[in-house]
Amino acid sequence: MRVLSGIQPTGKPHLGNYLGAIVNYVKLQEEALAAGGECFIFLADLHAISQTHDPAELTQNTREMVATLVACGVDPAKTILFNQAQVPAHAELQWLLNGTARMGWLNRMTQWKDKAGKNREGQSIALFTYPVLQAADVLLYQATHVPVGEDQKQHLELARDIAQKFNSDFCPEDAPLFTLPEPYIPPAAARIMSLRDGSVKMSKSDPSEMSRINLTDDADTVMKKVKKAKTDPEPLPSDEKGLANRPEALNLITIYCALTGKSTADVLSEYGGQGFGNFKPVLGDALVETLQPINARFMELKDDQEALDAILARGAAQARERGIPTLNAAYKALGLVRG
Ligand code: ATP
Numbered sequence: 115m116r117v118l119s120g121i122q123p124t125g126k127p128h129l130g131n132y133l134g135a136i137v138n139y140v141k142l143q144e145e146a147l148a149a150g151g152e153c154f155i156f157l158a159d160l161h162a163i164s165q166t167h168d169p170a171e172l173t174q175n176t177r178e179m180v181a182t183l184v185a186c187g188v189d190p191a192k193t194i195l196f197n198q199a200q201v202p203a204h205a206e207l208q209w210l211l212n213g214t215a216r217m218g219w220l221n222r223m224t225q226w227k228d229k230a231g232k233n234r235e236g237q238s239i240a241l242f243t244y245p246v247l248q249a250a251d252v253l254l255y256q257a258t259h260v261p262v263g264e265d266q267k268q269h270l271e272l273a274r275d276i277a278q279k280f281n282s283d284f285c286p287e288d289a290p291l292f293t294l295p296e297p298y299i300p301p302a303a304a305r306i307m308s309l310r311d312g313s314v315k316m317s318k319s320d321p322s323e324m325s326r327i328n329l330t331d332d333a334d335t336v337m338k339k340v341k342k343a344k345t346d347p348e349p350l351p352s353d354e355k356g357l358a359n360r361p362e363a364l365n366l367i368t369i370y371c372a373l374t375g376k377s378t379a380d381v382l383s384e385y386g387g388q389g390f391g392n393f394k395p396v397l398g399d400a401l402v403e404t405l406q407p408i409n410a411r412f413m414e415l416k417d418d419q420e421a422l423d424a425i426l427a428r429g430a431a432q433a434r435e436r437g438i439p440t441l442n443a444a445y446k447a448l449g450l451v452r453g
């Protein structure tokens with residue numbers, strides 16, 4: 115069992131990152147250890163340069179993201195925690211896989227379409243080839259389980275397509291190089307939506323702070339954001355069918371269920387018929403209860419630059435070593451001569 119996932123240090127991690135991905139990093143880190151496997155979690159700083167960014171902010175966000183992940187329970191003693199920029203094999207393998215990935219495959223990626231919007235011509239090439247770097251991230255370590263939110267499912271499928279094509283084009287049938295990775299997507303919180311618009315996902319890159327709950331928000335900020343969250347004027351329904359076509363209501367219920375472990379049916383039987391004025395404070399309390407310990411731990415860690423850099427340096431050394439065999443085998447399979 116090899117678990118691997120990444121998160122971009124493009125801003126402050128939010129509730130969607132937490133419920134959609136980070137809780138599963140922590141869960142799978144334990145499962146990998148118990149199974150005699152390994153867990154790799156990395157900061158996708160090379161991905162972060164695919165869109166306009168401020169270099170000083172990227173450096174600071176990278177350290178803060180390490181502090182947040184550790185505060186959430188990613189344990190550097192159990193997980194290889196590192197940033198891509200210290201492991202050149204990611205970029206090298208991406209180049210090798212660029213020979214296998216097809217333009218048509220990348221053109222179909224919804225993240226590319228969403229992030230590029232109407233201005234495709236003006237986007238960086240890195241934004242277009244982002245999924246190939248992501249395939250390299252995963253395939254380099256022969257990952258078996260990849261905990262991600264639902265938005266990354268399509269990229270994982272692309273990674274499998276690239277692996278399959280490379281294996282069939284360049285490897286003997288009985289000795290494929292790349293393991294086909296499986297996405298590990300939480301059924302209950304796969305796609306947490308923006309608090310301002312129930313039709314788009316909560317994102318670090320959303321310009322509105324009010325659209326997301328950051329893991330480092332204090333209790334007052336959390337309560338304020340929940341209070342201002344967009345809703346419709348109807349009271350909560352008493353059963354799940356009543357949530358159809360009510361994306362904002364569905365999102366708030368989904369968040370509450372994910373935080374408390376309660377089922378949608380139970381929550382609706384308790385709050386059905388009541389207005390959001392009653393439900394929002396209950397949701398706010400559940401959020402504060404989850405985030406408070408993360409926040410406290412983050413505050414202890416965030417300013418210790420030396421300790422955070424040491425975690426990354428150690429993780430990167432381990433990652434560099436783990437990636438060597440696959441990278442070397444990829445060069446060899448392609449017939450590239452290397453001394
Ligand atoms: P950006 O807007 O910069 O792309 P992001 O919020 O999408 O940031 P990423 O770093 O791209 O965050 O993703 C990190 C992980 O969090 C991925 O596994 C992704 O699937 C997951 N994730 C991101 N947003 C959500 C969401 N709204 N609900 C569930 N999971 C999410």
Ligand code: MG
Pocket residue numbers: none
């Ligand atoms: Mg994203």
